[in-house]
Structure formats: structure tokens, C-alpha cells
Amino acid sequence: MNDDVIYVDNNATTCIAPEVLQAMQPFLTRYYGNPSSIYPFSGPAAEAMRQAREALAELIGADGSDEIIFTSGGSESNNAAILSALQTQIGRRKILSSVVEHPAVLNLCRSLQKRGYQVDYLSVDSQGRIDLDEAKALINEETAIVSVMAANNEIGNIYPIYELAELAHAKGALFHSDAVQSVGKVPLHLRDSQIDFLSISGHKLHAPKGIGALYRKRFVPFKPLIIGGHQENGLRAGTENVAAIAGLGEAARMAMRDMAGEGAELCRLRDRLESGLLSSCPDPQVNGDPSSRLPNTCNISFKYVEGEAILLRLYLAAKVCASSGSACTTGSLEPSHVLRAIGLDYKALHGSIRFSFSRYNTEADVDTILQALPPIIKDLRELSPFGRQ
Amino acid sequence: MWNYTDKVMDHFLKPRNIGVIEDADAVGEVGNIVCGDAIKLYLKLSEDKKTIVKASFQTFGCASAIASASALTEILQGKTLLEAAALSNQDIAEFLGELPEAKMHCSVMGMEAFQAAMQDLQKKFPELELPAVAHEAQGEERVVCQCFNVSEAKIREVIRANNLTSVEQITHYSKAGGGCGECIPEIEEILADVLGKKSPARAATAGLKTNNLQKITLIQELFESVIRPGLQADGGDIELVDIDGDKVLVRLQGRCAACHSAEQTLRLWVEAKLHEKVSASIIVEEVR
Numbered sequence: 001m002n003d004d005v006i007y008v009d010n011n012a013t014t015c016i017a018p019e020v021l022q023a024m025q026p027f028l029t030r031y032y033g034n035p036s037s038i039y040p041f042s043g044p045a046a047e048a049m050r051q052a053r054e055a056l057a058e059l060i061g062a063d064g065s066d067e068i069i070f071t072s073g074g075s076e077s078n079n080a081a082i083l084s085a086l087q088t089q090i091g092r093r094k095i096l097s098s099v100v101e102h103p104a105v106l107n108l109c110r111s112l113q114k115r116g117y118q119v120d121y122l123s124v125d126s127q128g129r130i131d132l133d134e135a136k137a138l139i140n141e142e143t144a145i146v147s148v149m150a151a152n153n154e155i156g157n158i159y160p161i162y163e164l165a166e167l168a169h170a171k172g173a174l175f176h177s178d179a180v181q182s183v184g185k186v187p188l189h190l191r192d193s194q195i196d197f198l199s200i201s202g203h204k205l206h207a208p209k210g211i212g213a214l215y216r217k218r219f220v221p222f223k224p225l226i227i228g229g230h231q232e233n234g235l236r237a238g239t240e241n242v243a244a245i246a247g248l249g250e251a252a253r254m255a256m257r258d259m260a261g262e263g264a265e266l267c268r269l270r271d272r273l274e275s276g277l278l279s280s281c282p283d284p285q286v287n288g289d290p291s292s293r294l295p296n297t298c299n300i301s302f303k304y305v306e307g308e309a310i311l312l313r314l315y316l317a318a319k320v321c322a323s324s325g326s327a328c329t330t331g332s333l334e335p336s337h338v339l340r341a342i343g344l345d346y347k348a349l350h351g352s353i354r355f356s357f358s359r360y361n362t363e364a365d366v367d368t369i370l371q372a373l374p375p376i377i378k379d380l381r382e383l384s385p386f387g388r389q
Numbered sequence: 390m391w392n393y394t395d396k397v398m399d400h401f402l403k404p405r406n407i408g409v410i411e412d413a414d415a416v417g418e419v420g421n422i423v424c425g426d427a428i429k430l431y432l433k434l435s436e437d438k439k440t441i442v443k444a445s446f447q448t449f450g451c452a453s454a455i456a457s458a459s460a461l462t463e464i465l466q467g468k469t470l471l472e473a474a475a476l477s478n479q480d481i482a483e484f485l486g487e488l489p490e491a492k493m494h495c496s497v498m499g500m501e502a503f504q505a506a507m508q509d510l511q512k513k514f515p516e517l518e519l520p521a522v523a524h525e526a527q528g529e530e531r532v533v534c535q536c537f538n539v540s541e542a543k544i545r546e547v548i549r550a551n552n553l554t555s556v557e558q559i560t561h562y563s564k565a566g567g568g569c570g571e572c573i574p575e576i577e578e579i580l581a582d583v584l585g586k587k588s589p590a591r592a593a594t595a596g597l598k599t600n601n602l603q604k605i606t607l608i609q610e611l612f613e614s615v616i617r618p619g620l621q622a623d624g625g626d627i628e629l630v631d632i633d634g635d636k637v638l639v640r641l642q643g644r645c646a647a648c649h650s651a652e653q654t655l656r657l658w659v660e661a662k663l664h665e666k667v668s669a670s671i672i673v674e675e676v677r
């Protein structure tokens with residue numbers, strides 16, 4: 001944690017929880033043994049991994065810890081699941097995904113299209129919702145895998161992954177979900193679901209960067225992405241990142257313990273911010289589906305002003321770290337693909353700001369933002385040639 | 390991360406000369422809300438219409454767009470039109486100390502606002518003899534980058550005015566190629582042409598008139614460099630059997646030969662590649 005800033009960009013990454021760091025420390029110092037070694041010195045490493053696997057399995061409601069494969073993070077897990085399905089689903093060369101996926105899935109799909117696979121993308125409505133009937137129409141006997149995120153990183157929408165998984169299985173397709181934004185924030189119940197694969201990322205729930213996991217339902221055919229040693233039951237080679245795995249385990253335990261109360265508190269902070277901004281800024285607009293969103297995410301647009309300018313001013317005024325979907329902040333000269341997909345008006349597109357909270361945010365953080373932001377919007381509107389009567 | 394000089398930050402936080410000049414002699418407007426940045430520049434001239442006595446602006450855009458517009462008005466005030474016409478976007482960047490390269494398009498937009506204002510001035514006062522603007526894009530108005538509506542003339546101008554040597558730089562200075570990226574091969578060609586080099590991309594671009602021999606060579610190259618490696622990655626392969634006019638005869642091998650979506654592979658992958666790189670009239674036929 002860092003008290004110098006007001007960090008409200010937790011969908012980008014989170015701080016390492018002090019308890020997580022503490023859980024990691026023994027494996028960065030004293031217990032450096034390889035968990036695969038046979039002498040007792042390596043015992044604590046193997047034991048920490050066992051416990052982490054169980055905690056993570058419990059957090060996502062898996063049937064058993066044998067369904068958890070530790071990976072380097074969300075991107076690797078996504079690649080492993082989708083590329084495996086294309087190998088095991090012989091004769092099937094179609095993928096169904098959605099237009100609002102994270103680039104980790106979207107760009108993988110695009111590269112597969114260049115290699116001759118057919119990819120369909122579910123569309124979204126103006127609130128970012130997908131249509132199960134469209135999914136049903138697009139899944140057929142040629143579909144190898146359906147991959148739809150559990151929740152969107154930008155607008156926070158929660159998607160009907162259980163229903164989508166059933167539609168996929170009805171046609172013999174596998175189902176994968178990039179759930180890096182959901183794990184630890186909302187409960188998941190994989191045990192009795194039809195979900196075959198689910199991607200998890202440590203740094204989105206107060207564990208370190210560079211660690212994650214792939215949930216793979218027991219007995220679902222799987223071809224490893226990384227081939228080599230026997231680690232992870234031969235499903236993911238490479239000596240395990242024991243300290244990070246121990247950290248992920250502790251983060252999973254904390255999330256499991258605190259999720260219910262924390263979710264309500266995040267919701268309260270988010271709603272306080274949202275209603276405050278809606279009443280104090282001109283022409284605001286909340287993006288996403290208010291009836292089914294992550295509790296911590298607020299995506300709001302201010303018309304006729306530009307996001308990078310807002311963020312820079314907000315940081316200088318109150319050290320607020322947030323993000324924007326404007327062209328100048330995406331690193332690509334184009335505004336957010338998610339906000340374009342929901343058909344957001346260009347007047348509002350470049351002035352979108354995302355605030356994403358964590359357990360470490362307070363009401364005081366929200367009030368600081370509520371004090372700092374309205375005059376910034378007012379100033380920038382005065383500069384803008386647009387939006388005048 | 391933001392990487393702005395103190396001067397950029399100063400002009401961003403305390404922009405000079407903002408707002409409308411009600412009795413402006415000329416107004417120049419460039420960019421639009423769709424692209425994410427826009428500048429509206431107002432100029433008030435002396436009685437004899439030779440000197441800029443007052444300049445002001447409105448900007449929709451990021452920190453560097455605001456700072457560039459503010460800097461532009463400061464540079465323009467007190468200059469004669471003759472002096473102003475000799476300016477380039479580099480003068481804005483230098484005034485601000487430095488702009489991150491990825492933000493140079495903001496300085497380019499500033500100069501375009503001035504050029505637009507000069508055109509407006511000429512329209513309002515047809516009798517005036519205005520100095521020629523040094524760095525105005527001349528010639529080919531054909532749009533190369535559809536995403537950001539950038540013309541070939543503008544691309545040529547930013548290359549010349551800023552001594553650019555790579556496509557990436559051209560994107561930073563003009564935004565061209567920064568969207569879907571489809572026009573990048575064309576930008577490469579324009580760059581090669583301005584630099585006086587032959588473009589390696591030229592031969593491989595669709596729509597160019599090629600003779601039969603060139604077409605056959607191109608198809609053979611594509612098979613070896615793109616199409617076969619693509620199929621081999623999936624355990625298949627393809628043999629180029631013959632080329633008869635627009636008909637390309639192929640034989641699928643390996644896993645592809647037995648694959649029931651082979652027809653799709655031929656249409657969506659092999660034929661699509663040939664359409665893109667050689668000619669839209671090519672038909673791929675499978676020989677068994």
C-alpha cells in the first residue's frame with residue numbers, strides 16, 4: 001500500500017496485501033527448496049503450494065484442488081485454454097468470443113483468425129449486455145470453444161457464463177471464461193457448472209504480478225501450452241513460483257473470508273462516488289449495466305472533455321490514480337474498444353473515466369475525488385470548443 | 390506514464406489566451422470530437438491586416454493538445470503574417486521544450502489550425518495578398534488513413550517537415566496508421582517514395598498492375614512465406630500445382646487433406662490471402 005496516492009485503479013492492478021507479503025516471505029528467503037525435491041527441507045514449499053491450491057479451489061467453488069493449474073497469470077491461462085481446445089476438439093475450427101473481451105483474448109482470437117480459424121464475436125447492447133439467443137445461434141457443431149469473460153474490466157458488467165457454458169456443451173463445444181476481474185470480487189460456483197476452463201490472475205486480488213491459475217474441470221481434455229518438466233501434473237512445465245503461489249493462496253483465503261462484507265462496502269463507496277458525480281458535473285453518463293456490475297467498478301463519461309487531461313489534472317490536484325478509455329490513454333490512438341462496442345456517443349467516449357475500488361479505499365478517498373473532480377470538468381469544458389448552447 | 394516538460398505542464402494547467410475573439414478576422418478549426426482532439430484558433434489582425442495582434446483558442450484534447458494550442462497563440466501574437474507563415478510544428482514543440490514523440494501530432498494539429506485560419510482569412514478578404522504558408526500540405530488529397538482521415542499530402546508533409554524515417558514516427562506525428570493499421574503498407578510506400586528509396590512493399594500490394602510473370606512469382610512467394618507456414622503450424626500443408634490465368638490450382642496435404650473444413654481453409658485463408666496480396670479476381674481450386 002502507498003498512502004501518497006489515492007489508488008482507484010484496482011481493475012488495472014492491486015497492491016500486495018500485507019498478509020500476502022508475509023505469506024510469501026519464507027519462500028523468498030529461508031525455504032528456497034524446489035518443491036519437487038525429496039528431502040524434508042523442501043517440505044514447506046510443497047505444503048504451501050498444496051494449501052494455496054486448496055484455498056484457490058475453494059474461492060472459485062471448484063470440486064477439488066486438482067482442478068487448479070498454476071500459471072504465470074491471466075494471459076497465459078487464456079492462451080492455454082483456448083489453444084488446447086483447438087487441439088483436442090478435432091475437426092472443429094470455430095471459436096465464439098465477444099467484442100468486449102480483454103485484449104488478452106481478443107488479440108489471441110485475431111491471430112487465430114489469421115491462421116485460418118473462424119472466430120465469431122458476440123455483440124453487446126448499449127449497456128454492454130450480450131444476448132444469449134445470439135450465442136445460441138452462433139454455436140454449432142464446428143465450434144471448438146466458447147470464450148466469454150466473467151466480468152468486464154472497463155465497465156464492470158457481469159456476464160452469464162453459466163448459461164453460456166450450457167449452450168456450448170449442448171453443441172459439444174468447450175467453454176472458457178477469462179474471470180480475472182471476478183475472482184475474489186464476486187462468488188463463483190464452478191462445481192456444478194458446465195464451465196470447463198477459467199482464468200485467474202493474482203495481481204487483481206492483492207497477490208503479486210506474474211502469478212495466476214487456470215481452472216480446468218476434471219477430465220476435460222487438455223494439451224499443455226508449456227511443455228517440459230512434470231510440474232503441475234505435467235500440465236504446465238516449469239519450476240513453480242512458490243512464493244507467489246503462497247501469496248496467491250493467502251489472497252484467496254482473505255477474499256473468501258471477506259468477500260461478502262467487502263462487496264457491500266465497495267458497492268457503497270462506488271455508489272457514493274457515482275451519485276456525487278452525477279449531481280455535481282455537467283452531462284455525466286454512467287457506462288455499463290447498473291443491474292449487473294462488479295461492486296467496485298464505476299465507468300463514467302463527461303461529455304466534450306478529454307480523459308487524459310482529466311486524469312492528469314486529477315492526479316495533480318489530489319494524487320488520484322484512475323484510468324480512462326480515451327484515445328490518448330489507450331496507447332493505440334483509438335478509444336476503448338469496449339466503449340465503442342456499446343455505441344457510446346463520441347461526445348462522451350473520449351471523456352470516460354474508470355474508477356475501480358479495493359478493500360483499501362475509504363469514504364475519505366471518495367470525498368476527495370468528489371471535491372477535486374467537478375471543478376476540473378468545469379475548467380476543461382470552458383476550454384472546449386464543443387458542448388455550448 | 391506522463392512525460393511532459395515543465396513548460397508543457399505550465400501551459401496545460403494555465404493555458405494562455407483561451408476563449409473566443411468575437412470580432413476575429415480569421416478562425417481556423419481542425420480535428421473533431423470523433424478523433425479525440427480538436428483546436429479552434431481565432432486571430433485578430435492589425436488594421437493593415439499584416440500583423441497578428443491577438444490570438445486565442447479553444448481545445449478539446451489531452452494535455453499536450455491544450456499546451457500546443459496555448460503555445461501556438463503565444464508564438465503567433467505580435468508576428469507578421471509573413472513571419473507566421475514560415476513557422477512549422479517544430480516551432481511549437483521547441484517553444485514547449487519538448488513533446489513526447491507519441492504526442493507530436495498535437496503540434497502538427499496546431500500548425501494546421503493556423504493554416505486553416507489563413508484560408509479563412511483569404512476567404513473573408515479575397516483582395517489580400519497573403520504569404521504562402523511554408524508547411525501546408527500540397528497536392529494529393531487522397532485519404533490514406535481512413536480511421537483518422539489523413540491524406541497522402543499530409544503524410545508527405547509531416548515526413549518532410551520533421552525528417553521522419555519510420556512508419557511509427559509518421560503515426561506519432563499524424564496519427565495515420567494508428568487505428569486499424571490497414572494503411573501501414575501504403576504509408577511505407579509513401580515514406581519510401583519521399584526518401585527516394587524503392588519500397589519492398591510495393592510489389593506485394595494488391596491492385597497494382599502486374600504482368601503474368603510478376604503475378605506468378607508473387608503467388609509463389611506468398612505460398613512459401615505465408616500460406617504454407619500457416620497450414621504447417623496446424624499439421625497440414627499445401628502444394629501449388631499450377632496457375633492458369635486467375636485460377637490457382639492447389640493440392641492439400643497432411644492433416645489438411647483429411648480435414649472436413651478444408652473448403653473453408655481454402656476460401657477463408659488461402660484465397661483471402663491471395664485476394665489481399667495479389668488480385669481480387671483469383672479463384673483457388675483444389676486438385677485431388
